[in-house]
Amino acid sequence: MPTAAPHLAGNYAPVTEELTSHGLAVTGSLPKELTGWYLRNGPNPHEATAAHWFMGQGMVHGIRLEGGRATAYRNRWVRTSTFTEGATMFDEFGNRDLTAGSANTHVVRHAGHTLALAEACLPYRLTADLDTVGPHDFDGKLTTAMNAHPKTCPVTGELHFFGYGMLAPPFLTYHRADAAGNLTLSRPVDEVGATMMHDFALTAQHVIFMDLPVVFDINRAMAGDTLPYRWDASYGARIGVLRREEPHAAIRWFDIEPCYVFHVSNAYDDGDSIVLQVVRYPRLWVADSAEAYPDATLWEWTVDLDAGKVTEVQLDDRSTEFPRIDDRLVGQNARHTHTIIAAAHPSHDAVPGALLRYDMHTGAVAEHTFGPGRIPSEAAFAPADDRAGGAGWLMTYVYDAARDTSDLVVVDVSDMAAEPVATIHLPQRVPYGFHGNWLPDPR
Template sequence: MTGADRGLFAPVHDEITAFDLPVTGRLPESLRGRYLRNGPNPLTGDEPAARHWSGGEGMIHGVRLRNGRAEWYRNRWIRSDDVAGRLGEKLLHGPRHLGTDCAPNSHVQFFAGHCLALVEGGALPYEIDSELFTIGPFDFHGTLPGGFAAHSVVDPRTGELHAVAYCWAWPYVQHLVVGTDGCVRRRVDVPVAGRPMMHDFSLTEHHVLLYDLPVVLAPERGRTGFPYTWEPGRPARLGVLPREGRAADVRWLEVEPCCVLHPVNAYEHDGGRCVTIHLVRHERLFDGSRTAPDGHRGRLESWTADLVTGTVRRQQLDDRAVEFPRADPRRLTGPYRYAYAVHEREGGRGGLGAGLVKFDVLRGTSEEFRVPPGGDIGEGVFVPAAADAAEDDGWVLAFTYEPARAATDLVVLAAQDVAAGPVARVHLPVRVPPGFHGNWVPDDV
């Protein structure tokens, strides 16, 4: 899908604010906060990043829910200097890493009172306010030693934020721990060869898991599209770093060549002897195209790493092509049961998601909410009904494209019965293009 294609993948050109959105069904009273999702939305269609749907400047889309009402929908570009300049606005300036400045288009994370738009590759996050306006680049109060990452994990036990960052200029990847005060308290530089792309990582109670796989940075390709390439023959390995360990303490375990963009969760068992990881595994990606993440469709797998023997055992859990997996954030780093993932549409034309799948990884069962022909669904974000609610007692929120309206709905699914369909639909006045990741930001944080 190129930037020249229209339909669902075409960027939107206007920033809007709409109040008192119509709702079909009934919004749960416990949903009090903002659903935010980041994604690429090119300002123009003539730059290289716009040649594929997943490139372009970041735009945050948000819906505010409270007291059974959908109070507003907003969409706003992240104001990097380039975006602000092209919109004729005052430049915000601020800290930079290696002179890199971009409008982050990958994720949005709320932590320590700051709402951050995230991207990988050495750039800084950008902070946005409660109404999605850009505040500026954020370097964790001057404590961030370099760039940041597209994915981060808030440890539900300690409340700290973990991330693994990489950069084209570094001969290492960097594990970062941010304290609850919003300042980086720990960094570990782990030497790696060949500039591997580490889009995400996994965290357990005692370990950080690093995916050193055959997709590597190729900055020269950034002029024509995505700066990544599949490197045949490159060893594939899983790194096991003790949380409070040094780079020399990393154990590297051999795995079969593949690409992992998004793990679900990981946890230790058998007295710490083993680690189980649930993730989406691609046979390969970025193989042969300079402008798109071409490759095989991902499948949900379970990896069991035996930390005594140093071996990793794989098991495919489902035949469906899936991506964008999520779990209850309260269960991250420990044993859990349920995962939610987008069932990818074959070919990707007309949309990305054919449905949203709920997996029971303990029983090996699943159920699916399917969208109608011509529709689409994005990543599902789980929101518990209460802080102490059961693991699937809550709601799954996702954007869906509704072809009958030629616009987008925010659907609210009951997590205990995903296949039954939405208990509520918030009807947005516009189409939201396919994007990447988002989060729920409750009012009480």
């Protein structure tokens, strides 16, 4: 029997069943304040095969919590047109089908809509039971794909996001939707090339784009057996700054050292500067390199708007990924960032999993370790009350290699070293995936 590719083996292997289970067993005590859904999206190839981990169809895994009980688990594929009809990104005439894609990267809520996201297609709306409603194009106004990491402004309720393309300019378009979900702005950015732009940053006054040297490669795209991107150091690297109150103004660009960033932790305004906190790779997908995914570490960039330069500082030397904050502090000087230590990519060996809680003001780092063979996914923050940046819990799916099963683990951020406050035992394994959120019931 042939050996499965690394991204289809172990806990990267897809699950084959959609389940609905009720009355889940819990070790410990679930906080009674938590009533809502914890949802997380990730690639789960419907045909049990895909050319790359990033390419499998999206599957959302959800756990329902109510008043100290874990009442249900559901997992559902996101039924995009690619899933249901075999639709492709481009037809034989080169026309783009924005409904075609995987919707496998994130799941967010805005203006009452739960949206499954992947940056190469339109978002897909889901019901409360995780069934697929269909593509969401903001009443026909959205004419690009939507990136997987939109930002909701905690002050205005606006949703900021972008779409990027590969074959023809504009390769980047910045979008904004109001708190009611109406698309109010679509601004092309003409000076950006065909690069892979996964994330961006938002502050109270600015939008920040990262134009980095992972570029579209038409030959790889035509081959179809890997991601259509490669490292090109000659492209350069820069940060683009746009004032929110002048969304059609010129973008200011600041050169930085070549690198790649999948994920921004946060950004905020600091007088005449912007502070940007990211998980940074020194390079990515270099041709003929066995090191596809070098270690990524937490960095801070300070953009001096008056001097026109960027100061770059590495904050820690631990290999980490999937940074998250209390999302009610997006664009503000959030004190804490949460990341994971895990086998974040199929080319890495399994390592003892941990959650890290960085104090961005003092530099202290608190850690919660899971023990040998227990590997966490991204941890979302669930607040205990209305005080942003206050008490709360981290929620993460944890894979147990010895049992080949998964749990939802809840950790109190005020005592990271303590045992989890609760561990919810799931009826099936949750494969490694990408991003999700704690979505409390509306009050």
